Amino acid sequence: MIRGFLSLILITFAAPLAAKDFLIDLPIDCTLGENCYIQQYTDQDPTEGAQDFTCGALTYDGHKGTDFALTTLADMQAGVDVLAAAAGVVMATRDQVPDVAFGTAGAPDVSRIECGNGLAINHGDGWETQYCHMKLGSLIVEKGQRVTKGAVLGEVGLSGRTQFPHVHLSVRRNGQIVDPFAPDSLSTCGTQPPASMWQTDIPYSAGGIVSVGLSTAVPSYDDVKAGLAGRDVLPIDAPALVVWGFAYGGQQGDTMDLSINGPKGEIVNQSIVLPRIQAQFFRAVGKPLKADGWPAGPYTGEARLTRNGAILSVRRVTIRVEG
Template sequence: MGCYIQNYMDRDPGPGAQDFTCGPLAYDGHKGTDFALPDDSIMALGVPVLASAPGTVTGIRNSMPDIRFSDPGAPPLEGRDCGNGVVLDHGDGWESQYCHMKQGSVSVSLGQQVATGAPLGLVGLSGRTEFPHVHISIRKDGETLDPFAPLATSCAGAPSGESLWADPLEYQAGGLISLGFSDAVPEYAAIKAGTAARETLPTEAPALVLWGHAFGPRAGDVLQITITAPDGSLFHQSEASFERTQAQAFRASGRRAQGLAEGLYTGQLRLIRAGKTLSEATTTLPVRR
């Protein structure tokens, strides 16, 4: 699974938050688009942030640590909510800003001219953030514009035909971020770190559990969890509900075992909203003696 859009620009003029489709994938006052990575392990591999258009580098920060804002060890932001980042001037009043980049990864210098697609640095976890991502803001004459609906003055209830993206991006109203097998319900911190999924399990494992991590689940959504045994028979199936709308959440289910059959187990997740499958994913796990 690759990157996904966790938050869009807030189009609600009041204290609430709505994305450009009037959906909940935004938070109050958010002025950009958040392209997120599935977990910290992907961030550690090094995912480049690219210039959205040709321009001149007019701002840089590169020294803030990669640490979640809620972590007790996180330093005070002191107005540096963007974390490490880059500002580009595209001329004629247009600017783009890239935030939360990885410490020490910014690879451009002030005054440098960059082309479309030029690497600026790497996706990180710096500043006011709880997940690895790059926040991109677009401004015209100092005014922030929503690249998905730049001409709209509020949410429209459906994607607009207007867009600033060279290649239109499909709106995702929520979906699966990652999934995996374990021998117990994992800690949420392990899921976010990318260390929760087991590559294999022994036949004497005490249980077989399938977990799924989702973004944008809404109240009433259901995660269908299915595990198929090596011989093709149904090992376990359940449905886990979401009681409230959240930015991210995980659910897990499985079965205790008194000895697992050797072979390849298949796990399937389906995120269901209003009776329709919004997102689905499959994974496998070898069980060995």
């Protein structure tokens, strides 16, 4: 049932304010850089362009919050809690939108309910937070309920206008959008913001490797995103050994380096240059079986994302090949 749910339509930013006036915690029960990551930041550019609080490109025009994404659909299905960023009173809720990726077969019409399932919390002194794309049927709070900082509100989902499981957190004061990473400035190019609204410091990441895996063939992108593509054990007669990497925040010219090393050394090592900007992307390389079988033992796959000669992110996975 919809109870006066607020839509995300404001694109103006609050006037400069002291970040210490209102501090918030992570709105999701996960460990950034391990089983979740920030896919998009608040758009700080008031024009038709887009830039995040570092003047980087990890946002899009008009994006009004911070997207905390899960690494796989399997994690969403297992259940990851959405948490109250600060204490307050629940203003409105919605919990009726199916968890179907926007633009795919069977996806509902989410016109005017792009936020999907979620809620808004009033924290007093003009401060509000809003939580979007939550899992259908997971909300455990209701309008008028008082919640403490860190209280469980429900679970991360795939409802509304989204194509990946995440919770979108918007922060507002007096109805205007505030970027919690840089609440006092609309432009911090080349500088470190003097203060943020986060209770605990959150390092900025301009992109990275979400997951890496080894398989006997190039997996489907759907299986990669679902967390079903990787294998822990492969047979010695596998027709091929393939390493794949799933990443986010890709910019034109970025390089993904993929490699496999086995008991007898390097099997494959290849660099792939990204031809265009891609919010999420996956690449794979491999080598077919040319002998009687692969040597038994441990095999390590690595995916590395590089930008302008600097390494942004590296992930590795080790499996076994057995007879």
